[in-house]
Amino acid sequence: MASLISCPHCGTRPKEEFFIRGDATPVRPALMAAxxxxxxxxxxxxNPRGRIREHWQHVAGCRRWLVVERDNFTHEVFGVTDAAKAGEGAR
Amino acid sequence: MAYEYQAVHALDGTIGAIAERRANHLSVHRTTAVAMVLAVPGQTAEAAGILLSSGEFEARFSGPGEWLVLSEVHAPETLAAELSVRLGDFAFVVDQSHGRVVLTLSGPDAARILANGIAVDLHADAFPVGRAANVLCSHLSINLARTGNESFDLVVMRSFAEALVDDLKVMARSHDLSVDFATR
Incomplete structure (x- = not known):
């Protein structure tokens, strides 16, 4: 269920503790890009159906930004990582 | 011109104290030394070592590299300065003594009362004595710490304290709860 998110710092918490920002896949272009x-x-x-990556912030807990990989159709959560760590991996 | 400042507790005259002690008791601390400590990136282990090695501080987990530090030994006026000296370049310290209210809920039903508003497993195996976490209690974010088998400390932002006490009274409606300021 997507209503339970496993925060890497705080453990399993209900979705009410989080703020959802949206898609985590766009990469910021260079400053002078077209x-x-x-x-x-x-x-x-x-607006895909299925497996997506999103930015969630654990506002009522550790207040860290997280990247949640989940299925928006089945509500299955595949993984939650700290956004700072996820960013390091992408670079 | 001289001003006379008077310290007024955030909950003075608002909690509807039930002085007669019941099975479960919510005790409101009058003065508590509280400070927020945020480790400098990469210095989390050093800062944690300094906080834990001294018995004068009680460091409660708030986030990665971030603790809410309470002290029974130091006064609210001196805790932040004391921490700054001890932690040096390893961490940033912000005094919270007047920004937070500390409550202690104790009694045989303490975990059951909290479970009415907190979606964290509070069984002693899952949340043992000494564990602390930032959690959502009803709709307020608080720092919850287990201080004993049947007692919990709740640290809440000052302006939310009144609402939290009201929520706790509702959560404890089917249990026996008394509320009062701590005598100390």
């Missing part, structure tokens, strides 16, 4: 690239990054979002 306008269309920035338009894509800021405004355009896919």
């Amino acid at each position: 306008e269309e690239v920035w338009h894509d990054y800021v405004h355009l979002r896919a």
Whole structure:
């Protein structure tokens, strides 16, 4: 169930303790990138069904930003990582 | 011009104290020395070592590299300065003594009362004595610590204290609860 999120710092907590920001997959373009690239990054979002990556913040707990990988159709949660760690891996 | 400042507790005149002691008791601390400690990135282990090696501080987990430090030994006026000296360049310290209210809930039904508003497993095996966590209690974020088999400390932001006590009274409706300021 997506209503229980396993925070890597605090353990399993209900979704009410979190704030959901949205898609975690867009990568910030270079500062001087073309306008269309920035338009894509800021405004355009896919609306997939299935496995997605999202930014969640554990506001009522450790207040850390997390990357939650979950299925928005079955509500299955595949993994939760600290956003700082997830960022290191992406670089 | 001289001003006379008077310390007023956030819950003065608001808790509807039930002085007669019942099976479960919610005790409101009058003064508690509280400080927030945030370790410098990469210095978490050093900061934790300093906090834990001294018996004068009680460090409660708040987040990675972040603790809510309470002290019975130091006064609210001196705790933050004392911590700054001890921790040096390993951590940042912010005094919270007047920003937080500390409550102690004790009694045979303490865990059951809290379970009415907190979605964390409070069984002694899952949440043993000495464990602390930031949790959502009803709709308020608090720091919960188990201080004994049947007693918990709740640290809440000052302006939310009144609402938290009201919530706790509701959560304890089917249990016997008395509320009062700590005598100490």
